Amino acid sequence: MIIIKNDLCDFCGACVSVCPVDVIELFESRLLIDHEKCTECINCVKVCPFKVLEFHK
């Protein structure tokens, strides 16, 4: 499962852009992920400039 540390996030949208299944949603200051539809490709984890997203098995 992908965990988002929202308090560290800068809301830049890089993770949204590289998500192949479009399950990340970015509000002004909130990032949400639809865990049910997530395929755990971890593109978002790799791309995040601040390493706000983490993959937990």
Add this chain to the structure above:
Amino acid sequence: MNKFYDIVVVGGGPAGSTAARVAAQRGAKVLLLEKDREIGVPVRCGEAVGEKGLRRVLEPKPEWIANKIEAVRLVAPDGTIVKVYHEDIGFVLDRKRFDYDLAMMAAQQGVRVVTKAYVYGLLTENGTVTGIKVFHLGNHFQVKAKVVIGADGVESRVGRWSGLKTNVKLKDMETCVQMTVSNIKLEKSYCDFYFSNQLAPGGYLWVFPKNEHLANIGMGISGEYAAHKAPLEYLQEFIEKKFPEAAVLTTVAGGVPCAPFMDKVVTNGLMLIGDAAHQANPVTGGGIIQSIIASEIAGKVAAAAVKENDPSENRLSEYAKQWDKENGGNHRRAYRLKEAVYKLTDDELNRTAAAISKKPSEKQTIVNIFKTALIQHPKLIPDVIKIFLAGN
């Protein structure tokens, strides 16, 4: 916010404001929606721009310009500095003022600008986009429009909701961090670019001064190379080493699509512009000028389509055709170049810098630098010449 507009533009950056202004000038009733609380903030941008390019699209106002740049310096991994002689000098902008003004110019043409307006879906009828769903100050609204323009940046979802492929491959996403740093001392007339696989693998690090004591220092690396070390960590290490006394005033993250030319940027009732349409130059990551040029075309075509009451993909694809003619060739060449340049080893970069340093200063041009760097890739040399002699 009314319930009907001719055109709704999603995103209040330079692309969105430009398309909105141009369409309104041609008589369209336009709504411009920005999700953040303020236009122009946060500034996720190095803010450097070529003077020629800027003058091509707008007459620069003094208050947009933080600093005038006289030359670019490229720094090799071993520290060799190559000063590039190029006739197109540039500016470090004040993007906040710039973006504010572009939105104001749109408003002066009658565009209705609304901030804190979060668009969360599209309205569609029979395969045509007919409006948007927006959340604004606690209320949900549906706004109908003949044309929706997605200027919603790198994270563009407007395009994806309509079926356009706006997602970017990991390797083509430059993951960036920038700090605006004070309490340093620099020569303010130079923009510096550091190329090194230690500092910024698959990308570069930049120092763009706003004055002698203030600079945007940032870096971008390919998403492929960012898995094990965050850009934030790379940048902190560089600043601690190079500017130990620095005071960091701002830290921002960002993603820049350095992607192949996006052919399909329209569908029935919908157009994409700016980062949402991957219009940044894949080599430099710069996107302001291209976005504005594309948005002018999009605004004109959208206004004409509204007048003719024909928002079909066929009608709107006039924008895609004109944009391809304007920049398609250059973008495709730049993408090929990016694929080769960001694979150079530190040894190759050092050898390039050493060879160029031996040339007379007037030969230390960007074309010659790329020619030398890409000596193993002779097929790319015509691309280099076409790109840089076209002044893009």
